[in-house]
Amino acid sequence: MKMLRVNSSQQTYSIVIEKGSRKEAYNYIQKHVAKKPTSYFIITDDKVASLYLEEVLRSFPNDSKVETHIVPNGEKAKSFRQYEELLTKALQAKLDRKSMIIALGGGVIGDLAGFVAATFMRGIPFVQIPTTLLAHDSSVGGKVGINHPLGKNLIGAFHQPSLVLYDPEMLLSLPIHEWRSGFAEVIKHGFIADESFLQWLTDNIRTLEDWDLEVLTQLLARSIQVKATIVEQDERESGIRAYLNFGHTLGHAIEAELGYGVVTHGEAVVVGMAFALPLSETYFNKTLSYEPHMTYLKNLGYNINIPEHISKEKLIERMKIDKKSYNGSIHFVLLKHIGDPQLVEISEEELLKQLSSEVD
Incomplete structure (x- = not known):
């Protein structure tokens, strides 16, 4: 296992790189996140969901409050429409200020889910579980946001994750262009x-x-x-x-x-x-x-x-x-x-x- 630490003004958080860690996501969150969440909201896309969502969900105890939402795969998901839909879903799920958003996916999901976390009730914790090589860059540093038709990543915020959990095994399913x-x-x-x-x-x-x-x-x-x-x-x-x-x-x-x-x-x-x-x-x-x-x-x-x-x-x-x-x-x-x-x-x-x- 490789572990790095990032010191930010918001908090200090761990970056864990460990084969198979997706299957122990809940335990890693309990170990590395000081404030225990009241509930969880996993945001992923349709491609990642078919591969890894069930494995991540099985890591949570049966009595955990876990909601999920699946968005379409690709850069177009970083839109105002998807952002509003996710906020609506979070409100319907009765997330509170101690709830946690989990971004399970590549850079698009990390940016989109992180922006939801940054703005829902003025900011709640979130965890990055990257599934692409590209997300090794975007998942670290707290820059989150969505696109505008006039430009990329022009709408966003700085919101640091509470943990980045990187399972290199998940990268092996990537197509060559990724x-x-x-x-x-x-x-x-x-x-x-x-x-x-x-x-x-x-x-x-x-x-x-x-x-x-x-x-x-x-x-x-x-x-x-x-x-x-x-x-x-x-x-x-x-x-x-x-x-x-x-x-x-x-x-x-x-x-x-x-x-x-x-x-x-x-x-x-x-x-x-x-x-x-x-x-x-x-x-x-x-x-x-x-x-x-x-x-x-x-x-x-x-x-x-x-x-x-x-x-x-x-x-x-x-x-x-x-x-x-x-x-x-x-x-x-x-x-x-x-x-x-x-x-x-x-x-x-x-x-x-x-x-x-x-x-x-």
Whole structure:
């Protein structure tokens, strides 16, 4: 078992990485959460429910008050409609301020369920039980929310979980596109914080289709530690936490412009990183020698190019309403060196020049 701790202003919580832990979810909650819940509300999606919901439910004593709600799988579930439906369900179930919401699923479920927890009765406890590799990033740090048609994750809150319970066995059921989506955030953590971690990934992971659980557990622990260290220093994204958005400014714009779910979040972020790296070289007048990493990503099946025929002008308009942008100025996370990110303002002219070389 691997266990990490995150210290936040709201609370200190544990991240437990343990094979088979989904079958002991109730016991882990009792062990690691100080205030015992009066009832539980498990939010999951239709795909995860068919695989793991019953196993999680069987971990609870028969006399436990447990409600469940299943939403459709995919990014479109992070909507106002689903959010309102979940609040209604929570009220009908008579949840109180000592009830606990459990997010059983990937990043979409974690964001959606966490936002319900953050706003129901002005905030109740919640636990993350991630089922995807991508959620190793989104489940830590307390950023929760939903999408708006004009942009991704623009409606939300900071609400820290009481526990993150990560069972790597659940990841083995993921389709390959979900592995690629999650592994993008792992690579991102290497770029912004630890070049040696990038090298470890290259040396140990040559395919995303055949996993050793010990290697996977080590990958999760090392990547989560990067996120946790940054979150502890900047919980509310007033400074260095913005570095975690490396690749996301353009990535979010691509997701929104194509329509949520057309490409996965991680696949869009890889395109954003591939765009930000040469832009970093130009901005800082540095050579980053990033090409081997791009070759590595292409060998893992990633497309690193901006989708054809997408409008560069529309991408810029999307980027103007990115959370890091303000007063109409676009801000990018760029790398002065690998492991040395900086948040900088980029002019529309510079972006148009770079985009014009990549977009038809």
